[in-house]
Amino acid sequence: MSRVKRKRIYIINLVWKTEYTYGILIFMLLGFLYGWTSERQTVKTTKLLPSAISGKKIVIDAGHGGIDPGAVGRSGLEEKEITLDVAKRLKRYFSRVGVYVVMTREADLDYSGENGDRRLTKKRRDLLHRVKIANESEADLLLSIHVNSFPQSIWSGAQCFYDGKLPESKLLAVAIQKSLAERLGPNRRKAQQAEYLLLKATTMPAVTVEVGFISNPREEELLADAEYREKLAEAIFYGTAEYLTALETAARPVLTSKVYPELSFPSVLPGTVCLYYATPNNEDLAFKPEVRETPHFEEWQREERGKLVLKELLKGPGEGSALLPCLPPGEWVRSFRLAGETAVVDIDAALAESINGGGASELMALYSLVNTLAVNLDLNAVSILVDGAKNATLGGHIFLEEPLNPRPEFSAGLNDSNR
Ligand SMILES: [Zn+2]
Numbered sequence: 001m002s003r004v005k006r007k008r009i010y011i012i013n014l015v016w017k018t019e020y021t022y023g024i025l026i027f028m029l030l031g032f033l034y035g036w037t038s039e040r041q042t043v044k045t046t047k048l049l050p051s052a053i054s055g056k057k058i059v060i061d062a063g064h065g066g067i068d069p070g071a072v073g074r075s076g077l078e079e080k081e082i083t084l085d086v087a088k089r090l091k092r093y094f095s096r097v098g099v100y101v102v103m104t105r106e107a108d109l110d111y112s113g114e115n116g117d118r119r120l121t122k123k124r125r126d127l128l129h130r131v132k133i134a135n136e137s138e139a140d141l142l143l144s145i146h147v148n149s150f151p152q153s154i155w156s157g158a159q160c161f162y163d164g165k166l167p168e169s170k171l172l173a174v175a176i177q178k179s180l181a182e183r184l185g186p187n188r189r190k191a192q193q194a195e196y197l198l199l200k201a202t203t204m205p206a207v208t209v210e211v212g213f214i215s216n217p218r219e220e221e222l223l224a225d226a227e228y229r230e231k232l233a234e235a236i237f238y239g240t241a242e243y244l245t246a247l248e249t250a251a252r253p254v255l256t257s258k259v260y261p262e263l264s265f266p267s268v269l270p271g272t273v274c275l276y277y278a279t280p281n282n283e284d285l286a287f288k289p290e291v292r293e294t295p296h297f298e299e300w301q302r303e304e305r306g307k308l309v310l311k312e313l314l315k316g317p318g319e320g321s322a323l324l325p326c327l328p329p330g331e332w333v334r335s336f337r338l339a340g341e342t343a344v345v346d347i348d349a350a351l352a353e354s355i356n357g358g359g360a361s362e363l364m365a366l367y368s369l370v371n372t373l374a375v376n377l378d379l380n381a382v383s384i385l386v387d388g389a390k391n392a393t394l395g396g397h398i399f400l401e402e403p404l405n406p407r408p409e410f411s412a413g414l415n416d417s418n419r
Helices: 002-039 079-096 122-137 167-184 197-201 217-223 226-248 302-314 351-355 359-377
Strands: 057-062 100-103 141-148 159-162 206-213 272-278 287-293 333-339 342-347 381-386
Touching (some): 057 079, 057 122, 079 100, 079 141, 079 206, 079 226, 100 122, 122 197, 141 167, 141 197, 141 226, 141 359, 159 167, 167 206, 197 206, 206 359, 217 226, 272 359, 287 359, 302 333, 342 359, 351 359
Parallel strands (some): 057 100, 057 141
Antiparallel strands (some): 159 206, 272 287
């Protein structure tokens, strides 16, 4: 009799315990998603849907590492250290709400020794191993954390980049960009498309978050601060949670794979060349043209015109101009030729040093060349070699195996990413 009684009590206890644990988990999840946001009156957060978030699997990639420091600030602060710390903080946010996180790295290391093909550069081997980790994980999305830099210190602000192949990537980038602007103060940057190798080669929706410019002294100080890194991780987490909620709810956003507005370059007036330099404003990565008088330009041979245009571009913006050069002054072009309708520019590998590992400086240096050649010579593709080699890279984010097509939307200074 007493044995039976004891058994029954045991069973009741067990049931009660399981429900209790389950209840606590639900309570924690709801509390985390709703409670935290209600504390922040200034941030308008969409009602997050726990069922859309927990149970998901995501890959977090801490950019650079090991032999590759990434961009380096004036104080000696390295990109690889910031990206790892923000990635770990971000992992904690996701783990708390039942998201399974795969990290591409959790220590200061690189994967240049992982891929057996010695013909590939260390940087490419490292990135291809990260691609492998991500693709084998079969995760729902990938977040790659990087830090930006630009030769001039004027630019600041976090910015998200996406690849054009999956419309979800753009939605995710726009959601994180919105969250960063809402949570970290004024930032008029918009999510932008970029040809980063990791984004191109992975199979899931993927976004690179450049969490700020290490080349800007004020932002470098912020990026060194643990509290600010925590806020960055929080903003990236909420942006991602809002994206997942939007995908799941009835108000499902319309997915469109169209990433660029249909734009073309303006026509260049006879006797002038149009040179693209970066704008000093902090709203976008965009170019503005400087029109320079070049008498009899049209009478030159096309290849000679190309050489002249590059020479003018490398002189930098004219005196008194507010525009910013994307390439340092100097003889960076080793050779220029035309192969049919494609321009082939061979540039000096030493240029990579001015890039300083930063995504923005890499993107802007490349497209300053490509867009300027395209508008003046009416070209559709520019192939870039580095020290005569194809498949090269300047900053380690964009690989130059394919010729680059001009991007008029950079030069128009407008970006419809959020429309
Ligand atoms: Zn980077």
